[in-house]
Amino acid sequence: MFAVRRLNVETAKRAFSSSAANATKVAVLGAAGGIGQPLSLTLKQNELISHLSLYDIVNGPGVAADLDHIDIDGKVTGYTPDNDGLKHAITDATIIVIPAGVPRKPGMTRDDLFNTNAGIVKDLATAAAQYAPKAHMAIISNPVNSTVPIVSEIFKKYKVYDPKRIFGVTTLDVVRASRFTSQLKGTSTKNEKITVVGGHSGVTIIPLLSQTGSTFTDDELKALTHRIQFGGDEVVKAKAGSGSATLSMSFAAARFVNSLLRALKGESGIIEPAYVRSPLFESKGLEYFASNVELSREGVGKIHDLGPLNQYEKQLLEAALPELKKNIAKGVDFVHK
Numbered sequence: 001m002f003a004v005r006r007l008n009v010e011t012a013k014r015a016f017s018s019s020a021a022n023a024t025k026v027a028v029l030g031a032a033g034g035i036g037q038p039l040s041l042t043l044k045q046n047e048l049i050s051h052l053s054l055y056d057i058v059n060g061p062g063v064a065a066d067l068d069h070i071d072i073d074g075k076v077t078g079y080t081p082d083n084d085g086l087k088h089a090i091t092d093a094t095i096i097v098i099p100a101g102v103p104r105k106p107g108m109t110r111d112d113l114f115n116t117n118a119g120i121v122k123d124l125a126t127a128a129a130q131y132a133p134k135a136h137m138a139i140i141s142n143p144v145n146s147t148v149p150i151v152s153e154i155f156k157k158y159k160v161y162d163p164k165r166i167f168g169v170t171t172l173d174v175v176r177a178s179r180f181t182s183q184l185k186g187t188s189t190k191n192e193k194i195t196v197v198g199g200h201s202g203v204t205i206i207p208l209l210s211q212t213g214s215t216f217t218d219d220e221l222k223a224l225t226h227r228i229q230f231g232g233d234e235v236v237k238a239k240a241g242s243g244s245a246t247l248s249m250s251f252a253a254a255r256f257v258n259s260l261l262r263a264l265k266g267e268s269g270i271i272e273p274a275y276v277r278s279p280l281f282e283s284k285g286l287e288y289f290a291s292n293v294e295l296s297r298e299g300v301g302k303i304h305d306l307g308p309l310n311q312y313e314k315q316l317l318e319a320a321l322p323e324l325k326k327n328i329a330k331g332v333d334f335v336h337k
């Protein structure tokens with residue numbers, strides 16, 4: 001009798017510890033926004049997530065209550081800043097996704113969002129450095145070229161910096177590149193895997209179309225490159241003052257989060273583009289760069305180099321580097337001013 005009881009206790013203990021080990025909490029900060037809501041809906045359907053934690057300065061609990069009626073297992077909780085909401089939202093999170101901040105209106109650049117969004121991201125990163133220093137940070141808030149350095153500098157300040165865990169989400173650039181190329185060529189998006197490197201704004205977005213195997217006329221190449229670089233502006237213009245890309249962005253972010261979760265659980269060979277601390281252009285004074293990254297149990301695994309560039313792409317790179325350098329310095333300086 002004693003032996004049986006003891007066995008049951010051991011089994012229960014093992015079951016508990018294995019379910020604790022598998023518990024995966026993902027927090028979305030800015031969860032009630034244009035990106036936050038559809039992203040949270042998609043993440044709710046991800047079986048790798050056992051706890052979806054939603055924070056926003058308004059309506060976090062409302063979005064959580066709504067999603068919690070969906071008949072898919074897993075916990076959903078919602079918070080506002082009241083009662084230490086941010087701390088509770090992020091404690092024990094495996095991944096913190098940040099789409100908090102204002103979007104562009106027509107005529108604005110992403111850098112025009114800096115004055116508002118830098119402070120928001122800095123505050124959220126400060127809380128993460130204190131209450132969730134081991135979380136993987138997926139930064140969506142623009143300007144990504146500067147907000148990723150802001151998060152990194154805050155983590156450095158709190159002495160919890162691990163560059164393998166901080167990502168700028170640039171997935172939408174490759175999603176667009178695939179879609180726009182397939183539209184131009186009349187092909188399936190499935191066959192158009194385009195590498196996009198650099199950063200996430202205008203000229204810092206560099207599609208490497210020479211690596212696709214397709215041929216383009218000079219005019220096609222210029223038009224397609226421009227469309228990929230300024231795809232965000234197409235949506236901002238079409239939405240005519242009511243915001244920027246939200247649905248395609250939530251699709252892209254959900255894909256990134258799913259890839260990262262799979263890699264964190266030990267799956268190998270998963271490659272996504274991301275804007276990360278990178279050795280690729282360190283010699284030119286750039287701490288961060290977007291390129292294909294093999295994701296790993298630690299987060300950032302192997303950072304792929306760019307591969308062969310043609311003359312046109314070399315010119316695009318030359319145009320991108322000074323802009324990117326400026327954007328990075330602006331983020332770093334903001335934290336140390």
Ligand SMILES: NC(=O)C1=CN([C@@H]2O[C@H](COP(=O)(O)OP(=O)(O)OC[C@H]3O[C@@H](n4cnc5c(N)ncnc54)[C@H](O)[C@@H]3O)[C@@H](O)[C@H]2O)C=CC1
Binds near residue numbers: 033
């Ligand atoms: N990385 C990328 O590829 C993309 C980035 N973005 C960026 O994502 C950001 C969000 O865009 P949308 O969702 O369309 O904006 P939105 O205005 O619809 O939503 C933003 C949400 O953030 C919340 N928020 C504001 N301050 C906050 C704080 N301190 N803590 C928590 N939540 C806070 C707001 O209450 C709001 O619900 C923008 O900066 C936009 O430029 C947009 C598309 C693509």
Ligand SMILES: O=C([O-])CC(=O)C(=O)O
Binds near residue numbers: 104231236244
């Ligand atoms: O264009 C914007 O402002 C939002 C964004 O980053 C994108 O859609 O790529």
